[in-house]
Amino acid sequence: MSFIGKSFCAVLTAASLIAAPLTASAQDKKVVISQAFQSMLYLPLYVAINKDFFKQQGLDVDKETAGSPTAALSAVLSGSAQFSIHGPEWTAIAASKGANVGIISNVANGAAVWIATTPDFKFETIKDIKGQKVVTGLMPTTSTSLFMKLLKENGMDPNKDVDMLQVQIGSEPGPFMGGQAKVAVLYEPGLDQVAARGMKVVLGFPQVYGPYAFSSVTVKKDVDPDSAQKVVNAMELAFRFIQSNPDETVAIAQKEFPSLDPKVVEAAVRRMIKENVYPKSAETTPDAFKVAMDTQIVLGNLPAQPDFSKFVIQDYSKKALTLAN
Known part of the structure; x- marks a missing residue:
């Protein structure tokens, strides 16, 4: 069993020991959204x-x-939150183990990962x-x-053809800038932190894989449909706002990430808008979902593609598309 599979067994077991789900008042519509991290995604x-x-x-x-995708999803499974935000693969793995969960909205729709190198490194192809x-x-x-998947697709063995220095997520810029390697695989804002210090951005996974269901809103399928x-609807309005009002x-x-250099935040946000990481609507397309789940199948975390029509609850996003601006 993979590491992710073991994690979900623990999540589902813990959830079964917690009391019945909490429900928001029908009058005030209080809801809890549990996010995995405070993230630019x-x-x-x-x-x-x-x-x-x-x-x-x-x-x-x-x-x-x-604090983690499994903890955010656990909040939904236990009923302490009605919604969670993280990668849809966590939801799909939980569903494959019997959890009554699905996704209802896009959050990030591009593979928000990039490869950077030192200025002197010659890079033409991933090889x-x-x-x-x-x-x-x-x-x-x-x-x-995704990095391992890309290597395999280009005829390389991730365990033999490169020497991966795996570090805590978010700390990748440290050893890279410290000279421990000439190549790094990065999320934002780490990418633009190193770019601001002269490193080269040589490959973007949003261009390699196109639409990719990277982050989503998860619910239990018996969620209050009105909430x-x-x-x-609110997420749909946010997507439209991002496309129309990049400066704001x-x-x-910058307000949400006050400890980061404002210029780094700006560069990261503008990059993710330009490369379509932030979706134009709440709708998750079958193609974007399939590409994301294929990664998990290759890694052995999913046995097969989930049934899109049952796992991705499209009614909400289709209605949201009809909202007036």
Whole structure:
């Protein structure tokens, strides 16, 4: 059994020991959204909060930070949260083990991972890193998973053809800038932190894989449908806002990440808008979902593609598409 599979067994066992799900009041529509981390990937959520899109829909949202995808999903399984935000693969793995969960909205729709090198490194194709030491995130994480997948697709063995230096997620810039490797696989804002210090961005996974269901809103399938529709409506308004108001979106991100260099935050947000990491709508397409799940199948975390029509609950996003601006 893979590491992720073992993690989900623990999650599902723990959830079974917790009392019945909490329900929000039908009058005040209080809901809890549990996010895995405070992450730039989840900027649409922060835009929806800062622009009062949830309030406009009649929701009182309590955003909680769980600390990991499994903890955020566990909050939904136990009923302490009605919604969670993290990679849809965690939801799919839980569903494959019997959890009554699905996804209702996009959050990030591009493979938000990039490869950077030192300025003197000659990079023309991914095969140029054969024999190199590469800084990557500690597994299990999508950045390293995608990197390994790309190597395999190009005829390389991740365990033999590169020397992966796996470090805690978010700490990749340290050993890279410290000279321990000439190549690094990075999320934002780490990518633009190293780019600001002269490193080269040589490959973007959003261009390699196109639409990719990278982060989503998860629910139990018996979620209150009115609350779910209002959450998706608010997210839809946030996606539209990001596309139409990039400057104000940058300002919101700078507010949400006050400890980071504002210029790094701006560069990261503008990169993710330009490369379509932030989706244009709440809708998850079959192609984007399939590409994301294929990664987990290759890694042995999923036995087969989930049934899209049953796992991705499309009614909410289809209704949200009809909202007036």
